[in-house]
Amino acid sequence: MAQAPVTDTLEPVQPRRWLAFRGAELLLTDAGTLPVGDALTALGGLPLRTQSLGMPADAGTGAGLPCQAAELPADAAPPPGASFTHLKRLNDQLPDGLRRLAARALELIEWDRAHQFCGACGAATMQPGDAKVKRCTNPACGREHYPRVSPVVIVAVERGDEILLGRSHHFAPGFYSTLAGFVDAGESAEEAIHREIAEEVALRVRNIRYLASQPWPFPHSLMLGYQADYDGGDIVCAPDEIEHADFFHVDALPASLPGPTTIAHWLLRDFCMRHGRPWPPRRGG
Ligand SMILES: [Zn+2]
Structure with a gap:
């Protein structure tokens, strides 16, 4: 199903550190760092979905900027000075903190994609703020869906x-x-x-x-x-x-x-x- 880019949850004025994925491929700059900036400049395009990762203290990502997980379209081209690499191939190269954060980012993107609708009644779900829960909008159901492990x-x-x-x-x-x-x-x-x-x-x-x-x-x-x-x-x-x-x-x-x-x-x-x-x-x- 084609999907429009999600932009209303982003505050374009605030730069972020991005854990942006095309499938299971992580976008890294040629220096091996996470891209930083607003979505358009850092990712070369708008993501399909994003999830906040907060400001992890031990992420090997530097301090002072919020981290954001993002899913890019399957045909996304990397912006100049960056490239995609499958996370399995990066596993032995990333610092521990960044590897954990990348795993969390990829799992949250998958959870977000798979829980747009309630698995119990089929109604749309909503996510309250940055909480990692998808709540069914059908008042007769109201089921909550958490990231699956x-x-x-x-x-x-x-x-x-x-x-x-x-x-x-x-x-x-x-x-x-x-x-x-x-x-x-x-x-x-x-x-x-x-x-x-x-x-x-x-x-x-x-x-x-x-x-x-x-x-x-x-x-x-x-x-x-x-x-x-x-x-x-x-x-x-x-x-x-x-x-x-x-x-x-x-x-x-x-x-x-x-x-x-x-x-x-x-x-x-x-x-x-x-x-x-x-x-x-x-x-x-
Ligand atoms: Zn439901």
Whole structure:
């Protein structure tokens, strides 16, 4: 559905720091900074939608200017001196604060786009000021819709000094990672781990430990990182999900592994360090 640019929520006189997206591509200046200014000068055009991000103190963005998330049209051209890069490709390059803010910006844009109408009754929604809630305008309904977060479990299954890694059909050649899957309705994270590992590679696990979490805004996942111990079974890959999976010895990990800002990387690093191995792992060739 074609959509007119949103301009009435912007105050064009006040410059902002923009987290502007074309799809999941973030607009950055050639200096690697967020564009600053009013929408027209900073973005080269008017956004389809915007969401306030306040004035984050720890955003790696400099102080003193409000930050604003924006969605640009799919065919938007970058203004002079700026370019679009997919947020997944930027993940290892952005400072921590800016990476978190970009994730929040992208998830809020998706939420805004998907909740223009009430999912319960179909009436239009309204957003009161900068509050991150979409309220149904039908008085008989009045339901409130908050940004959605979808939990995903990602788990390192360990068997002594070996770790289970697998690859999907869409991974780059030679790339391996820990296994992951969405938490199902009515399921705990632990139950999701047992089910996913059984479904994907037909193994049983025990002794599940939580390590860390991470937002993954494609479009609104929350990655929950766990470790678990192998408890039995032989690997049988689900053919539609897993191309290959195996236990890799701590001294013989695949050459291509997830980047340093991902949970899978933290799980692998923790595994290597607990076994007294250097990180990043030495390549034996
Ligand atoms: Zn409603």
